[in-house]
Amino acid sequence: MRTTGLRNGLLGIGGIFSITLLLKTAYDKIDPNLSWKPSIFMNDDAESFCRVSPAAPSLPNMRSGLVEIGFPQTDVIRHVPGFTIFDNLFMLNGTLFIVSDKPDDLPEIRMMTSTGYPLYHGEEEIRRREPTPHDMQIISSKAALELFGHTVTRLSGVTFLVNDPSQFATHYYHFVAEVLLSLWRAYTTLDLAITTTGQTSLPPPQRFIFPHIPYGEWSDGPGLDQYVVRSAFPSVAIEYEDDWLDRSATLRPFKYDRVVLADRAAAARCCGGDSAARYGTPVLTLPASQHWWAPIRNAVMDFSRLDRSKPADRPVITYISRQKTGHRMLKPADHEKLVKALRKLEKKGYEVIIANMESMTKEEQMRLTGRSNIIMGVHGNGLTSLIWMQPTPRTAVFEFFYPKGFTFDYQWTAHALNITHYGFWDSHYFTAPQLPPISYPEGFQGNEIPIDGDSVAALCEKILSGGI
Ligand SMILES: *[C@@H]1O[C@H](CO)[C@@H](O)[C@H](O)[C@H]1NC(C)=O
Ligand SMILES: *[C@@H]1O[C@H](CO)[C@@H](O)[C@H](O)[C@H]1NC(C)=O
Numbered sequence: 001m002r003t004t005g006l007r008n009g010l011l012g013i014g015g016i017f018s019i020t021l022l023l024k025t026a027y028d029k030i031d032p033n034l035s036w037k038p039s040i041f042m043n044d045d046a047e048s049f050c051r052v053s054p055a056a057p058s059l060p061n062m063r064s065g066l067v068e069i070g071f072p073q074t075d076v077i078r079h080v081p082g083f084t085i086f087d088n089l090f091m092l093n094g095t096l097f098i099v100s101d102k103p104d105d106l107p108e109i110r111m112m113t114s115t116g117y118p119l120y121h122g123e124e125e126i127r128r129r130e131p132t133p134h135d136m137q138i139i140s141s142k143a144a145l146e147l148f149g150h151t152v153t154r155l156s157g158v159t160f161l162v163n164d165p166s167q168f169a170t171h172y173y174h175f176v177a178e179v180l181l182s183l184w185r186a187y188t189t190l191d192l193a194i195t196t197t198g199q200t201s202l203p204p205p206q207r208f209i210f211p212h213i214p215y216g217e218w219s220d221g222p223g224l225d226q227y228v229v230r231s232a233f234p235s236v237a238i239e240y241e242d243d244w245l246d247r248s249a250t251l252r253p254f255k256y257d258r259v260v261l262a263d264r265a266a267a268a269r270c271c272g273g274d275s276a277a278r279y280g281t282p283v284l285t286l287p288a289s290q291h292w293w294a295p296i297r298n299a300v301m302d303f304s305r306l307d308r309s310k311p312a313d314r315p316v317i318t319y320i321s322r323q324k325t326g327h328r329m330l331k332p333a334d335h336e337k338l339v340k341a342l343r344k345l346e347k348k349g350y351e352v353i354i355a356n357m358e359s360m361t362k363e364e365q366m367r368l369t370g371r372s373n374i375i376m377g378v379h380g381n382g383l384t385s386l387i388w389m390q391p392t393p394r395t396a397v398f399e400f401f402y403p404k405g406f407t408f409d410y411q412w413t414a415h416a417l418n419i420t421h422y423g424f425w426d427s428h429y430f431t432a433p434q435l436p437p438i439s440y441p442e443g444f445q446g447n448e449i450p451i452d453g454d455s456v457a458a459l460c461e462k463i464l465s466g467g468i
Contacts, residue, residue, distance in 0.1 A: 006370035009372045011363055069402060073141055074098040076253045080282035081268020083186040084112045090144070090152065091257045094211075094248035096136045096261075099144040103431030109136050112264035116212035118165040129265040130367045148253035148422070158187070163263040169210070173384045177413045178226065179262060181293070181387065182280030185258045185416070188292040197292035207237040211244040224446045227362045231303030232296045236327065293417055297370075297388060304366035312371060315394070315464045318353045320377035327356070328378055329447040330400065337455035345457055350464065357382050374398065374460055378449055383410045389419055396420045396463050398429075400451050402443040422459065427452035429459060 076098070078085040084107065090097040096113070100106060113136045114129040139147065160183055168174035187202065190324050194200045208229070210218055218240070219225055229236065239247075247254065270282050301308055319342060330338070344353045353372070357365055369375060369385035376398035377383055386397045397414050403425040414421035415432065422429045425438075430436065443449070462468050 003427060010224055013437060024388060064314070072102050078186060078189055078286065079107045079112065080186075080272030080286060081111045082263050082265075082279065083283050084261045085190070086185065086259045086261065087257065089256045089261075090148070090253055091247070091256065092253040093251055095134055097144065097253075098136070098138045099141055100138055101140050103138045103140075106138060108136065109138070111266050111269060112136065112261060113163055113263045116163050116165055116263075117265070118167040119265060119268065120271065121414075146426075152253040152255045155207075155254055157257060159207050159209060159259045160187075160205045161209045161211070161259050161261045162213075163211060163266075164213070166213045167262065169213050169218045169225070171353065171381070172220040172222075173381050173409060175218070175220065175225045176228050176385055177384050177409075178279040179264075181413070181416065182230075182283050183260055183262045183332060184296055185280060185283045185288060186262070186286065188295075189286045189288050191288050192287060193296070194289035194291045194294060196291050196294060198291065198296075198298040200295050202295075205232045205236055207220050207239055209239045211241060213240055215240040215242060222362065224362060227366075228300055230256065232299045232437060277442065278408065285414055290418070292297055293387070293391075297390075299332075300366060300388065301370045304363045304370065306367045306370045308370075312351075312373075314349050315343060315373040316350050316351045316371055317374045317460055317464075318351065318355055318368060318372040318376070320355050320357060320375060320382040322378045322380055322382065324356055325380075328380055328445050328449070330378060330449050331447075332453055334375075334449075334451045334453065338451055341453035341457035342460075345460060348461070350460070357385075376400070377454065378408070379405075379407070379444075384413070386410060386414055386419060387390075387417060388416075391418045393463055394466070396422060397426055397455060398422045398459070400424045400449060402441060402446065402449045403428075404441045405439055405444040407438050407440070420463075424451060424456065426450045427455040429455070 018086045061186075073096075074089055075087040076084060077087055086098070088099070098106060109131050115131060115132045115135055117125075119125070119127045121128070141269045160177055160185070162169075164179065168179070188194060188200070191202045194202075218238075222338055229238070264279055267279050267282060286354050298308065319338065321335065323332070323335050329335070339354055342354070353368060354455070355365075356370060365385065366388055368391070369388040372389055373392075373394055374396050375383065375386055375389060378400045381398065383399060389395050389397075397410060397419055398409050399421065401423055405425075406423060411421045411423065411432065420431060423430050
């Protein structure tokens with residue numbers, strides 16, 4: 001995949017400034033006018049800069065939320081298409097304002113935000129997502145003084161602003177494995193020293209804002225989105241469309257200390273229609289700690305009462321069965337043979353779990369996937385659980401497809417988390433960089449998907465015994 005090559009290249013070079021140049025080159029393909037020069041990358045010592053406390057020392061220390069004028073200008077401290085981190089972002093009447101006397105140094109607005117209109121195919125649909133002056137504006141400090149008056153109200157801490165419509169928020173994969181994972185990946189570029197155990201200098205977000213999602217529409221069926229957010233960030237406040245409108249209707253200006261803005265439509269403007277590109281693809285090009293996901297993973301596992309202090313006594317192989325879902329299932333006989341082949345591995349000292357996620361509590365699902373070394377199953381939402389696995393060279397995900405079928409979702413997620421992914425077509429398997437093109441052959445969604453249990457079991461053994 002293009003991003004893989006790009007990222008490896010970047011890490012090899014090491015210099016943050018070169019990264020900027022390379023990024024620029026990479027995105028020139030998408031937008032020849034991208035002229036943004038991120039000021040943070042001018043600093044040679046990126047790491048120490050990144051570790052500056054987010055409660056930036058230059059911020060006035062105010063009571064009652066009011067900031068007197070000379071309020072600071074907006075800094076864009078990170079940006080790739082669809083993901084932008086701002087310090088001192090302003091909001092008035094529902095419009096985000098970047099206050100800057102150097103507008104030429106800023107990314108293009110359409111690469112940062114959109115109208116939040118749902119994503120459908122077609123030219124007219126794409127046009128409707130183009131941001132308007134109601135969504136975001138760049139104004140000078142003089143214009144800001146005229147518009148805001150002499151005081152603005154400060155909203156302290158870190159805000160995760162998700163500008164997406166509810167279209168995707170109702171899906172565990174799309175919200176947790178795409179939006180949250182990518183947002184967090186963007187945010188953690190501010191702490192390159194996150195440890196294996198998830199120690200970070202970054203404060204948790206104080207609030208999520210969903211300006212285009214009404215209360216009640218941000219939920220997958222079983223409530224896993226909520227479970228994850230409430231366990232990863234127990235103190236976080238969540239503001240929905242109505243809250244956004246309430247704040248807007250005060251017609252008073254607000255200043256957010258730090259905002260991590262995610263916008264699916266802006267992200268989609270990147271990568272020149274690269275079919276492997278996902279929402280978070282541009283974000284993966286930014287440098288981060290190898291353990292960037294550990295803070296969330298560990299918080300969710302602790303909340304789920306997985307005892308992480310005890311090393312597992314044997315490797316755990318989990319088959320997430322879809323055979324009771326009635327949709328996209330294995331041939332019944334092949335399912336039986338797979339179970340039999342896996343059971344044989346038990347005698348060789350492995351723990352084997354055949355899981356029907358539908359009949360488990362959320363807590364049980366989390367604990368199980370958090371302690372699994374290999375997770376396998378037919379392509380589908382159940383595989384989203386791979387995000388809770390502890391990434392090691394012996395961690396792997398097997399995804400069963402109807403032969404010749406392939407799509408990137410879980411492969412992308414596994415890649416983002418440095419977990420090895422194997423696609424299976426019956427007895428044949430493949431892994432990156434040898435990936436087939438996206439394809440949905442007849443049978444892809446059906447209930448006659450073949451799998452050769454013996455080949456699957458053999459690959460488990462090979463991986464867990466260190467043969468790969
Ligand atoms: C606030 O924004 C709305 C658009 O959402 C606009 O119709 C209205 O005129 C604005 N109010 C003021 C006072 O600018
Ligand atoms: C992926 O994990 C391996 C060890 O398992 C590590 O050496 C490598 O640096 C990791 N890659 C990234 C991009 O984090």
